Amino acid sequence: MKYSTCLVFLPLLLVAGCGSQQSKNSNGAPAVATDALKGAATDPGVRSFYNAEGWQAVWSKKAEKALGQVLSKRAENGLDHVVFLTNAAKQSPEMREVSLTKAALAYASALAKGVIDPKGGLYKIYATPRPDPDLAAGLRSALQSDKLEEWFASLPPHDAEYCALSLVYRQMRQVTGDKASAGIAATGAHIRPGQADPRIPEIATVLHTIGYLPVAADRKSNRYTPAIAKAVREFQKDSGDKPDGTIGPDTIDELNTAPADRARAAAVALERRRWLERTPAATRIDVNIATASLSYIRGGQVADQRRVIVGQPGWETPQLKASLYRLVANPTWTVPKSIQEKEMSHVSAGYLGRHHMVWKNGRIVQLSGPDNSLGLVKFDLDDPYAIYLHDTPEKSWFATDTRARSHGCVRVQDALGFAQMIAADEQVTGDWQKAQATGKESFVKLPHPITVRLLYHPTWADGSGVHFNQDIYGWNEPIAGPLGFGPGRARRMAPPVNDVSP
Numbered sequence: 001m002k003y004s005t006c007l008v009f010l011p012l013l014l015v016a017g018c019g020s021q022q023s024k025n026s027n028g029a030p031a032v033a034t035d036a037l038k039g040a041a042t043d044p045g046v047r048s049f050y051n052a053e054g055w056q057a058v059w060s061k062k063a064e065k066a067l068g069q070v071l072s073k074r075a076e077n078g079l080d081h082v083v084f085l086t087n088a089a090k091q092s093p094e095m096r097e098v099s100l101t102k103a104a105l106a107y108a109s110a111l112a113k114g115v116i117d118p119k120g121g122l123y124k125i126y127a128t129p130r131p132d133p134d135l136a137a138g139l140r141s142a143l144q145s146d147k148l149e150e151w152f153a154s155l156p157p158h159d160a161e162y163c164a165l166s167l168v169y170r171q172m173r174q175v176t177g178d179k180a181s182a183g184i185a186a187t188g189a190h191i192r193p194g195q196a197d198p199r200i201p202e203i204a205t206v207l208h209t210i211g212y213l214p215v216a217a218d219r220k221s222n223r224y225t226p227a228i229a230k231a232v233r234e235f236q237k238d239s240g241d242k243p244d245g246t247i248g249p250d251t252i253d254e255l256n257t258a259p260a261d262r263a264r265a266a267a268v269a270l271e272r273r274r275w276l277e278r279t280p281a282a283t284r285i286d287v288n289i290a291t292a293s294l295s296y297i298r299g300g301q302v303a304d305q306r307r308v309i310v311g312q313p314g315w316e317t318p319q320l321k322a323s324l325y326r327l328v329a330n331p332t333w334t335v336p337k338s339i340q341e342k343e344m345s346h347v348s349a350g351y352l353g354r355h356h357m358v359w360k361n362g363r364i365v366q367l368s369g370p371d372n373s374l375g376l377v378k379f380d381l382d383d384p385y386a387i388y389l390h391d392t393p394e395k396s397w398f399a400t401d402t403r404a405r406s407h408g409c410v411r412v413q414d415a416l417g418f419a420q421m422i423a424a425d426e427q428v429t430g431d432w433q434k435a436q437a438t439g440k441e442s443f444v445k446l447p448h449p450i451t452v453r454l455l456y457h458p459t460w461a462d463g464s465g466v467h468f469n470q471d472i473y474g475w476n477e478p479i480a481g482p483l484g485f486g487p488g489r490a491r492r493m494a495p496p497v498n499d500v501s502p
Contacts, residue, residue, distance in 0.1 A: 166270060185199060289455065
């Protein structure tokens with residue numbers, strides 16, 4: 001998809017409350033009796049805020065108006081389905097005061113670190129640091145300096161990807177409102193490139209709307225042109241369909257719900273990015289689990305990109321942050337107990353021999369060699385979950401579009417080439433070559449550990465636009481609900497594969 005990645009977080013000011021004539025604090029806020037304020041402030045975070053304020057009201061009419069305007073622009077962050085503040089003007093002075101503070105802190109938290117805590121039981125493993133700014137202090141300072149607008153605008157990410165996702169979210173919401181489009185008839189013959197069909201103008205319109213057809217096609221022509229066919233194939237690939245360009249009922253069904261689905265997916269994508277640290281390491285390895293791809297960033301610039309194989313559904317690759325601290329040449333593989341006791345519980349001695357496996361201290365160990373399940377190199381991470389990157393003897397899977405087939409670890413395309421690149425960048429090429437030449441398991445410690453992030457981003461953006469890939473694990477659903485969205489489309493699960501490798 002091709003969208004402009006330009007977005008300025010718009011000024012955030014307007015919507016007012018009004019109050020009766022009463023005395024005011026030095027900050028212009030109507031005075032509220034201390035006992036009444038204490039009785040209204042039942043939320044622990046709100047009580048802590050007012051305790052630091054000496055139980056004085058803080059919301060002047062001007063500040064309340066600014067907060068209302070800030071909240072009215074929350075679609076910029078995909079949060080317009082979340083209610084942060086009800087009609088405070090109809091409440092008692094103390095409840096109105098508390099409601100404003102509670103809403104301000106809740107919205108600030110949503111912007112700064114997300115609506116949902118990913119470490120709160122959403123996943124079996126989520127080991128990526130989440131921002132944790134002092135929002136109470138920030139709100140207090142913003143109120144005192146009359147800079148609520150600037151403070152709220154500073155809280156969400158400001159990178160180009162977040163900007164692009166924000167823009168496409170609002171574009172899709174403008175197209176669909178709260179309902180999916182469903183105008184293309186699913187009945188009729190399959191449409192193949194070069195053919196004519198009266199549904200083609202509608203199909204072209206939807207493809208153009210959601211960004212796959214960069215130039216508006218002739219909306220009156222029924223001809224299925226090469227340009228439209230190319231757009232259909234890209235759309236099918238992102239949707240998890242066979243990208244053959246043939247338009248059948250499944251593709252039409254996807255097109256009919258595309259704008260609403262994309263708005264929902266973009267909102268979830270914005271939430272996931274609010275969970276992340278704002279300034280990632282300038283040198284790092286990012287793996288997008290959802291797209292089974294790896295990016296090697298060196299000094300803030302993308303130095304390399306390649307395909308990977310990730311965990312299949314049921315053996316999901318976890319989201320985590322760790323450090324690559326050493327390269328392992330000619331690794332051995334100690335089969336995890338979970339695999340040993342399930343998939344390999346009935347293997348014969350002949351099977352073990354054919355796969356160069358032996359028993360050691362009650363565990364199955366595969367010896368070094370080109371047929372080892374880890375291949376000829378392992379990238380050791382310092383995480384406690386036994387998740388790492390590695391080579392594989394099975395190279396053919398890298399050529400496929402569906403690459404979720406491992407037991408959770410990440411297999412790297414041309415892993416030896418990638419290891420050589422890292423060794424050169426870290427100036428340990430000589431040590432690495434010697435380790436390889438031994439033919440035995442050997443270790444090369446990196447002088448500077450490299451940050452590795454395993455992220456799950458089925459909806460993502462780059463210089464060419466915003467891309468909507470299949471949610472292979474179904475992890476969008478539990479995020480979309482708290483963001484105020486109803487159930488999404490049923491996803492097509494990738495079939496399990498018979499593969500005992502990590």
